[in-house]
Amino acid sequence: MASFRKADCAASAVPVQQPRLLDQVRQRVRRLGLARRTEEAYVGWVRRFILANGKRHPAEMGAPEIERFLTDLAVEVGVSASTQNQALSALLFLYKQVLGVELPWLDGIERAKKPQRLPVVLTRAEVVALLGQLTGTPWLMASLLYGAGLRLMECVRLRVKDVDFGKAELVVRQGKGGKDRRTMLPSTLIAPLQAQMDEARRIHQRDLDAGFGRVWLPDALARKYPQANAEWGWQYIFPASVRSHDPRDGRERRHHLDESRLQRAVKQARLRAGLAKPATCHTLRHSFATHLLEDGYDLRTIQELLGHADVSTTQIYTHVLNRGGRGVVSPLDRG
Known part of the structure; x- marks a missing residue:
């Protein structure tokens, strides 16, 4: 008994190594x-x-x-x-x-002040020209950025359960600031999105047949619903072309499409369309907001669709229109 206590004390005396x-x-x-x-x-x-x-x-x-x-x-x-x-x-x-x-x-410690710059916005004709240079999945994703006002990562992270074709709306989960929101699903994208989801389902079934098919879930959900990661509703709408090992736990899964693929496609489309503006994926979101404002929708509605925490962020688009909400006309144009 004494020898056991001695060994036990010796073991407890070994310091626990702290993680790096x-x-x-x-x-x-x-x-x-x-x-x-x-x-x-x-x-x-x-x-x-x-x-x-x-x-x-x-x-x-x-x-x-x-x-x-x-x-x-x-x-x-x-x-x-x-x-x-x-x-x-x-x-x-x-x-x-x-x-x-x-x-x-x-x-x-003070934070650096960000310069107040107006966002780059495309005209409606420029959006048509840009999207006209895209095909397939990049076209569908870019159309969602413009048609629903999505951020790049919000688009690539869309899951099957987040689409409601009956209501023609998308649910954006864990957007900027960890907030969820709803936005519209353009009617012109319903059929192409359904076709994309059919393809994603075929990929998911092949993964299941191969002994895989489990997508990444936030930790709390993965623990609470251990089988949910294999369900169809949790799968990404835009899956990657190949499976890869998750850097967090080393498990082989099919992640969502790499966002750099869409970024490269939009850049090449801009060059082919001959657009002088430095348009990016985020430019399509800016254009979405500006065009809604042009159509007479109020700032509060646009704020909710964009997921802005404060309406002052949304007000930048009034400056893009150069109206400031007042429809000011230059005296030179009055003749």
Whole structure:
């Protein structure tokens, strides 16, 4: 009995090795249910911050090192204000959520001010010209960006259960800020979308027959409904062409289509259409909002369709129209 207690004490004396700092960041991000892209961005910025300071542990550093790091990003590297703010968010997450540091200087660090720029917007004729240069899946996805006002990642992450053909609407899950919302499904896209879903279903059935067919689900849902990831309703409408290993758990799954495929297709379509404007996938969303405003829809309705937290964000499109809500006409045009 004594020997057992001695061995037990010896075992308990062995120190438990703490995960590496970057692994702690990953674990905390996942524990809070943040997006995988947020995890990648935060881990990348924390690693960059550590390397920029001679591999010192962040617990040994503070406000001066963070300020210097952000200043170097702005002055030496020349990154944008949004990139500086992303780096700051990552470091604040590190200190508050991972290291548990609650110090006054954390909230005292100012964020870089973003320049107020008008979004690029295509005319209706330019949208027609751009979409006319696309075919197949890229055409359908780009049409959804414009026709439903979706963000790029909202489109590629659409799942079967999020489409209601009867009501002609889409449900956007976990949009920006983690919010859900509803938006319209253009009637002209119902038949093409149904055809795309038929193809996705054939792919899903082949995966099931091969012993796969389980899609990624948020952690809480995966635990609560362990069989749901194989159900048809949870599958991506735009599946990837091949299965891949999930970086989070190593399991082989079929993820959604890589968004870079649509980005490249839209860029090539813009060049073929001869458009001078630097149009991107997000330009189609801006054009959606602006054209609705031109058609007389109120800002509140457009705000809900876009999923903006504040109507002031939506008001930027009144400036795009150069109306400011007043329909101002230049005195030169009055004759």
